Amino acid sequence: MPSSKTRIAIIGGGVAGLVVAKHVISRPETYSLTLFEQTDQVGGTWVYTDETEFDKNGLPVHSSMYKNLRTNLPKEIMQIPDFPFEDPEGPSFVHHSVIRQYLLDYTKHFNLHPHMKLSTLVNRVEPEILSSGQTIWLVTFTDLKTKTVNTKTFDAVILCNGHYTVGHIPRIRGIDTFRGGLIHSHQYRMPEKYAGKKVCILGASWSGIDITLEVSKYAEKVYLSHNQPKPLEARMSKNIEQRSGVESICGSTFIFRDGSSAEVDDFIFATGYEFTYPFLSNKVELCTKDNHVEPIYKHLIHMDMPNLFFMGLPAIVVPFPMFHIQAQYILGILEGRVKLPSPEKMREEYEREKNSLVESGLPIRHINKMMDRQWAYYDEIAAAANIPSFPPVVKKIYDYSNQMREMDFTSYKNYQYRIVDRENFTVCCCKPS
DSSP: OOOSSEEEEEEOOSHHHHHHHHHHHTOTTTEEEEEEOSSSSSOGGGSOOSOOSBOTTSOBOOOOOOTTOBOSSOHHHHSBTTBOOSOTTSOSSOBHHHHHHHHHHHHHHTTOGGGEEOSEEEEEEEEEEOTTSOEEEEEEEEETTTOOEEEEEESEEEEOOOSSSSBOOOOOBTGGGOOSEEEEGGGOOOSGGGTTOEEEEEOOSHHHHHHHHHHTTTOSEEEEEOOOSSOOOSOOOTTEEEEOOEEEEETTEEEETTSOEEEOSEEEEOOOBOOOOTTBOTTSOOBOGGGOOBSEETTTEESSOTTEEEOSOOBSSOHHHHHHHHHHHHHHHHTTSSOOOOHHHHHHHHHHHHHHHHHTTOOGGGTTBOGGGHHHHHHHHHHHHTSOOOOHHHHHHHHHHHHHHHHOTTTGGGEEEEEOSSSOEEEEEOOOO
């Protein structure tokens, strides 16, 4: 007899996959769950490795974690709402190893391991439409230890395979003539290798700035190249020089868009990542160009196949708590408590919102960068799922810490935040360790 339970596949054992898994297994009478993870451990991008190209199975290294990385959000608002950090007195901006341990503790606390297939590569996710009109999913996967290949059938698939593995490399005229060191920030691990070098870092978002500050402690010169409307104003060491974007390269000479030039030994692209779903059947309509994924409703649901979900699309958000809300919204859809519009209505609503953002001057490649739009999004999907949204103090700490970063990104991680209640927080400066 077929199982009466809804069969769910989660692809990826990073934060998003773990959070969704926790909510799914909290209803054992309703769901059966299989979580597929291609490495032999959970944590996704929070699992540090010295490897930068291929792992022991010959697969591309998943994590982009570098050795000294600390979070760029205070842990007080990063934490998953139903699993607070154990050390409330410690620093707010913690080393990546603290997050990694937190995720191991989360996995153990909620007993997620029995539902996981580790060291398992998902080869293909293919829809099949039954005579009833229902879409089911055939997931083909390889056990990387035994090399055996199997296929299982699922009623819903939740993609949590991450967004920090395939680096975006913009085309630059003459780059083939450059003979120096060339990497994407995905491959960056430690700054010591740049001692005495002249380094150009392209991109001034979170990782570009972070890596610039690290490398400048060892390099002779760092050119922070970016196309921000104006130079960044924070105090930086004397060997950091801001330049506009890289226009072209001739050998070791970099020509910038403002007409200036510089001699460069090493080049680091901090230019973001590509959304990739290499296992997804071409029967699933999907466009991922220009850092944008369509046709996805509410940054989460495939409009034509509403039992296929995409986690991790929004950027510049508070991700762990967002996954907590999204997971419950997904279960609301699967259980019929959240009613979705028809595919046509979803597309109409989506196109209206997209066109409004583009007309306001936002490029398509930045639509997923939620920033101030994130709060209304959380409130909307939480209300639909009939669950609590974020308490106001989360937005207050988020906004305050961002203001501190904009004032001086060299020191904003030296502040400690403490949540007093739903509305209030305290902050104090502490010496960096």
